[in-house]
Amino acid sequence: MGDKKLFIFGGLGLVAVLIILMVIILARGIGGGPGGSQQANLEFWGVFDDAGDFRQAIDLFQSQNPGIRVNYRNFSFEEYERQLINAFASGQGPDIFLMHHTWLTKHGDKIAPLPQNIPGQDRPLLTLKEFREQFVDVAEQDLVRDGQIYALPIYVDTLGLYYNKDIFNANGIAQPPLIWEELNEIVEKITQVNGQGEITQSAIALGTSRNVNRSTDILAMLMLQSGLILTEGPGQGTNFSATVGDQNVGEVALEYYTDFSNPRKKTYTWNGQQDFSIDAFREGKTAMMINYAHHVQTFQEQAPRFNFGTAPIPQISGSSSKITYANYWAPTVAKSSKNQIAAWQFLVSLSSRDGVTPYINASNRPPARRDLIAIVQNDPNIGVFSGQALTARSWYQPDPQAVESILAEVIDDVNFSRKSIREALRSAEQQINVLLF
Template sequence: MDNQFPIPGPSVPGEAAPLPTPEEATPPPPSYQAPVSVKPPVVKPSPIKIILPLLAGILVVGLLVYGITKFIGSRLPSESVTTGQTITLTYYGLWEPSSVMKPVIDEFETQNPGIKISYQLQSPQDYQDRIKTALEGQNSPDVIRLHSTWLPLFAKNLFPAPANSVSATEVSTNFYPIVSKMLISGTQVYGVPITMDGLALFMNNSMFQQKSLLPPKTWEDVLSAAKTLKEVDPLTGKLTRAGIALGNTGNVDHWPDIVSLMLLQAGVKLTDIKGAEASATLSYYTDFVTKHRVWDDTLPPSTVAFANEKVAMIIAPLWRAPEIKSINPSLSWQTVAVPQLPDSDIVNWTSFWFEAVGKNSKHPQEAWKFVSFLASAKAQQILFDAATSDREFPQPPANKAVASLAQNNPVVSPFVTSFETAHTFYTASNTRDAKTALNSRLIKYLEDAVNAVSQNQDVVKALVTLNNGFAQVLSQYGLVAAPAAATTP
């Protein structure tokens, strides 16, 4: 069948190898030695006539100290008897404006009057490089937002959760399984997310109604609908309306996430991309352009094309929804779950950010107290309510206890239901990481492979190059074993 890539075999869909345990955040100095015990002096038994005067003396001194303290204390101004100075934590945020963060910060400060939060919204431009430099400096921010796939780059710059804050058990209980897989190494928790995002299928309702089509559930359904929905100029043969934005790397937004999802659904391990399933999946993806011609490179970027009714379907994250609404407020559309392979385990995709504490924070305990609060159901409900007021389609809470709030929004609901079976990898796109960083390098290898297949080059050779490139990059971050050196005859 030409419209279905392989059902997974016995292999289990691959996740990134567990992050090797990073160095401790606060190791003792190299010269540190435990104190040497001192032999106590021999004390002769004291007669009772010595003990009684001694006790009396202690009592007199105690009474004197108490009286002096009370006298002086009554003469001091009230501000001198405060329990301590107010601590201000610097919080480097991303994406969310201060108006959205203010209610949850106000609530924390009300509960913790000795701690103030200075929220500083950062520009996404060169964010990864700038935050790396900031964390390594003496004036490091206390709390920062990082992408979940950046942990291999930042683990040594972070202060893991102390024992009195968020535990690995709490994370595994209160959050989706992928959170534990990405943010916990051993028993160390490196951060917690406050929102989640993933992928869903965006559909033009009017186009589907005109063709009397139901929302697709499988990849076979998607391809069939795309063929029905596309429109071609009979004179020029030019595609005037695309069926779905899939098949190339040039103008399909989020294509790295989509291709990675398809490989995972086919049972391909992204740390070892090879075999018939990988070849068939890349061919299936490129066939949307080269064979079925339901999309092409003359169209605008897929999100813009969907908003302007140039394509009937796209696969995109939730954060694209406000952009679509702003471009075409009158557009009738909906979201449904991403397509799956028939008779196979459900596999979804996520890409999320998390809050962490810098290793050089001057107040790591207080910083983790704030992050722990952000992880709570109460805080995430406050944040979701504020985001809902700011925009129509807010990212759903990461804490499962308040996920039902987001499910009441029909556009957001398919994303929420996908998180329980969501996977991710270091090919997540639009993370704004540096061009020479982990994600960008892997995506470039994946792009070369997809383009090679679309140009009818040898698929096997393309996969070998892809797999070798992945192994080289991942090994540099300790995510897989280093590839064996080639031997010369």
């Protein structure tokens, strides 16, 4: 009888040991580190970037994790957000998707933040401290909430100044402006208006909303440069009428912007009759425009003989800090994904120095990693924009599309004399606060 009991208990012990071993093996598989046994097919959706931009990063990750496959699918900008929403609603969403840096409030409920505890691994994939050390400040502002990392940046684009070198040379202008006062002087020097009041040569595409690409970003940047805090974050309202010192800087910024389309002002150089800003700049109808880095490659491809340059965005004279405006898309992991850990492992690999360098080279985008900025600062295409990433700013937006429409209406209200500058800003403030609360 004793031998029989010993046999039974021994058998149970063996079963228990086998179960424990299986749990450990499965846990390590779920962890899926380099050389792990995890099996997963990851669907990665994005916009603007081609599959070739990610090819080397995907190949590198798959060589280290042979059981994981990553398939990238590119969508047009016009359909991308709608396709994502519909796919998630039907349970057919991707594992990974590119989110606009302003989407965290609007789409945060669809995101699984980076896990800090992974079965079978003794340390997190990436800590918040490492995030801060590796990426520019604006990334934390946009992608981290309550200490949790919701996305990893692979690039950060910024607003810079484009200028037509031929027009500058013809007007004896040797250098692009460093401060707005210098830009004002250049505007007065270049602008030509005929006897009928028509602008025959514009100096810069500024002052209106509909025919200036990224007009609302430019206005927000001017407000940030002036010291206005557009909103503090979740649960905080916006205050366009706040004062800095003795000035209502929101009003000053809006007036400065709209003065470029006001015929009664010295800086009048643009109006609603002009061509769309990008086209006008490429065709030499305006000497300058403010925009993001991705237009460099577009101009080089569409107009290879176009003699243009790029420069840092002008700053306020005497300001102690330089500020420009950020715009970028960052990969994140869907809450509905059944392969969240594998997906985050890929994103950590993609955003690493070795993973993101080929992406930066292929896409010609300014890097978000601090250790790559110095390397590309002398690049003739993205160097200016890369250096600006260190001082780029953003702001908390409840619904980016709605905010853009509200700010465009502010510009129009002033230009068409529907409201005073103060009334237009108060109206915008009220509309945005409705979205915030």
